[in-house]
Ligand code: KIV
């Protein structure tokens with residue numbers, strides 16, 4: 001099994017979600033939760049962006065242990081110096097420098113030609129390398145960059161000292177085949193590629209951030225950048241819980257895993273949701289309220305016989321105490337009898353038939369049936385009988 005480095009950017013790219021700003025105490029709480037989750041790298045913020053961001057990176061760098069702490073910087077001396085100022089108290093710091101490389105960004109945003117981009121990228125990496133050994137370089141909008149130029153920039157950044165080269169799909173434009181192909185091409189064509197870890201940073205504009213990241217891993221990426229609950233700019237980033245559980249569940253296929261302590265996934269998801277106020281959709285994979293809930297009678301019957309009939313992961317492995325057999329109009333007798341037993345009733349035969357009939361009538365009127373409803377139905381039936 002290859003180990004994939006999990007680079008969490010909830011506190012940087014995640015915080016860039018409209019409405020997701022966090023104060024210093026909240027950022028420290030999330031950072032500690034990420035340590036408990038055993039992420040490898042925490043991107044704590046963008047120190048030049050604001051005094052608050054600078055303070056947060058400095059505080060996290062000083063507080064957390066056993067994890068690499070990273071700060072973001074554009075490819076210019078002021079940004080890089082400020083990032084280092086914030087990071088220098090960290091046990092294990094990383095500076096992440098980025099510069100856009102796509103034709104659209106070169107022409108309209110940066111107004112620089114290709115030679116100028118390479119020169120600035122090299123200068124930025126070299127300056128950061130003067131501060132610490134762990135340097136990440138990101139060619140922003142890499143997925144829309146001409147692949148020959150991307151290879152040139154990546155080679156130059158590694159030669160200048162980058163230890164990780166991150167390939168961002170900044171606008172969520174890639175598809176899995178495209179992203180996998182970009183990583184494969186870099187591995188085939190960049191002569192010094194083995195001197196750095198290849199990373200991937202996918203946005204979710206077309207709903208493919210996790211699939212694109214998996215395709216990158218399949219083609220040799222050794223680091224995935226992601227956020228709790230997939231929060232981030234616009235439609236968000238690759239969701240940490242999804243990529244981690246995809247690798248854990250399908251290690252047979254990917255031959256790769258992470259160090260993540262998965263029973264902390266749901267508690268960390270809830271913490272980030274309550275701090276940011278960004279709700280987790282009910283049917284969200286892994287951490288949504290319905291992720292381990294079953295209502296259909298056929299599924300509930302199967303689950304009661306053998307849980308692997310309808311579940312590919314164990315709820316306790318992601319921090320959910322148990323599977324939820326939701327009682328509703330699609331549920332069957334087996335689930336009703338099971339719930340009645342759990343509530344302390346022993347009903348069977350004709351008595352169970354009668355309660356089941358009454359339950360179905362009630363379920364047509366109510367979206368969800370609670371334990372109190374079941375108890376009332378059984379009590380009524382028992383006292384009537
Ligand atoms: O999406 C992006 O390109 C980024 C970079 C700064 C890595 O967030």
Ligand code: ZN
Pocket residue numbers: 013168170201203233
């Ligand atoms: Zn991003």
